[in-house]
Amino acid sequence: MVEIYDVAIVGGGGAGLSAAIFTSRLGLSTIIVTREIGGRALVNSPYSHRSIENYPGFPSITGLELMSRFEQQAKIYGATFLFAEALKVSEDESHIFHIVTTRGEVKSRTLILAFGETPKRLGVKDEEKYEGRGISYCAYCDLEECRGKVVAVVGFGERALLSASLLSKVAEKVYLIYWWGGVGEPIDLTRFLKGKENIELITLSSVAEVKGCDKVESIVIQGPFGEDRRKIKVDSLFIELGFEAKTDFLKGFVELDENGKVKTDRDCCTSRAGVFAAGDITDSKYKQIVISAGDGARAALSAYNYLQHIRGGTPLYSDIFTLRSKKLVEGNGE
Ligand SMILES: Cc1cc2nc3c(=O)[nH]c(=O)nc-3n(C[C@H](O)[C@H](O)[C@H](O)COP(=O)(O)OP(=O)(O)OC[C@H]3O[C@@H](n4cnc5c(N)ncnc54)[C@H](O)[C@@H]3O)c2cc1C
Known part of the structure; x- marks a missing residue:
């Protein structure tokens, strides 16, 4: 296991897996911390064979198959998976992120939050x-x-x-x-x-x-x-009873809206430098797999550009002035 990953992604649904494809393919060491693979695309059901009929390129495909393809692609490029629940996140004075999980701690230089929404439980025993x-x-x-x-x-x-x-x-x-x-x-x-x-x-x-x-x-x-x-x-x-974003553990870490969704800009940047968010967990209005996947790609490219900046490399599809105006980076360095 890498000691400090370039990218840690919380959530293994469409958004998280898509982000992992992009970051690993760009050569960044990537770990996905997730409870399971597929998320809401499997529509919360162990029985579901329901087809997705609006994912471009696949007129009809089950959520299970689509997500398995995402997973395989992320693995081909070298992403690592940790099947665990993220419980707490923090940043130390060296700008390293610490993710406390049910299976130990993960450290990373950037963090992509992609852990979707959860159905509201009734709250009865068993x-x-x-x-x-x-x-x-x-x-x-x-x-x-x-x-x-x-x-x-x-x-x-x-x-x-x-x-x-x-x-x-x-x-x-x-x-x-x-x-x-x-x-x-x-x-x-x-x-x-x-x-x-x-x-x-x-x-x-x-x-x-x-x-x-x-x-x-x-x-x-x-x-x-x-x-x-x-x-x-x-x-x-x-x-x-509807769905909710379980983001209590992010309070004070990144800015949330009144529904507990993570606030992002168009490049999937959050209020904290080095932290990005994608998919249903964000305050974006539309919730679809293709949107989550697109967000995942954007968050990954933003994470790459952030790392390129702190390492003195050349950013992709952007320049340092754009990055700074979007508060992607901090500090006085040229
Ligand atoms: C009934 C229903 C039908 C739908 N039909 C369609 C459709 O036909 N077409 C379409 O495009 N979209 C459809 N959607 C919407 C689509 O499923 C979602 O927008 C999309 O799957 C969200 O992807 P995501 O990666 O953002 O989040 P999710 O898919 O919710 O993934 C979140 C992941 O994070 C994990 N996770 C959560 N909390 C933690 C934690 N603390 N630590 C670690 N891991 C965590 C979860 O286990 C999951 O793997 C449907 C949704 C529902 C509910």
Whole structure:
């Protein structure tokens, strides 16, 4: 293992893998710290064989295959992988970045943050244990597994409704456990339910417990004050509470927006010199694989230029004045 990498990338989805292809190909020693390979392109499902149909060059390709190709390409150019979770990042007085992970510390001269967004969890006991065993955060991905089954969707807003509607086309029965639906509910739930006889709407309720052995067998629902508890037998539970950027450990390190997203400029530079960000973790509006991959490439080129500057080399596609005006580099050196 290299002692200090030129580039450490946190996240092994489309953004991180694309960044690794570029940095390794440019000859920079690169390590990717990631929980797993593929990220959201696999749409959070161990079952998903759903095709991606808008990645240029591939009219239809599964997320798994596309991400495996990204991974292979990064490996061909020599990127190293560390399967771990990044817990903390800091910079020392020599401008070396330290990434504390669940499998030790990684040091690097530049850092690319590419760790996407995570589905919001419900927060019930054993939720993680049942993920992929009846608990899902993506109805679209796990639709086929629900054919003829009894399923529940818990959440609120249009996402929950869309999931329930989709599932109702294949499942025998769908319980829609809706967090709100009382006075002031902005969505016309009666209109939504019209013609969808196999959806049972349970308003002002949430899921308090998930029960089962190897997989989900039932859920316990209750009202907002813990009242009206009752057990429902279900084969799957879909959680539709939206997504969040888990960037707490970056607070004070780089500038974040009000949603916890990393603020970047058009070259994927963050507020801290030597730190770049790419893909869904950034404050950019659009979230697609091709955008994450493009961001990854941009962040990689910016990291390369930053290193070229501190090493006295020639930057790619840019010049020192551009770099300085973008706050890519610090100091008085010419
Ligand atoms: C249901 C659904 C369908 C979609 N369909 C399409 C589609 O058809 N076409 C399309 O282009 N886009 C689609 N998207 C969007 C697309 O999947 C994402 O925009 C893209 O995959 C994001 O890539 P990313 O690399 O930025 O982040 P991610 O793919 O989220 O990758 C983040 C990576 O970081 C890792 N990670 C997270 N936290 C840490 C940590 N602390 N330490 C270490 N590793 C960490 C994760 O394990 C993951 O590997 C869809 C998204 C969803 C949810």
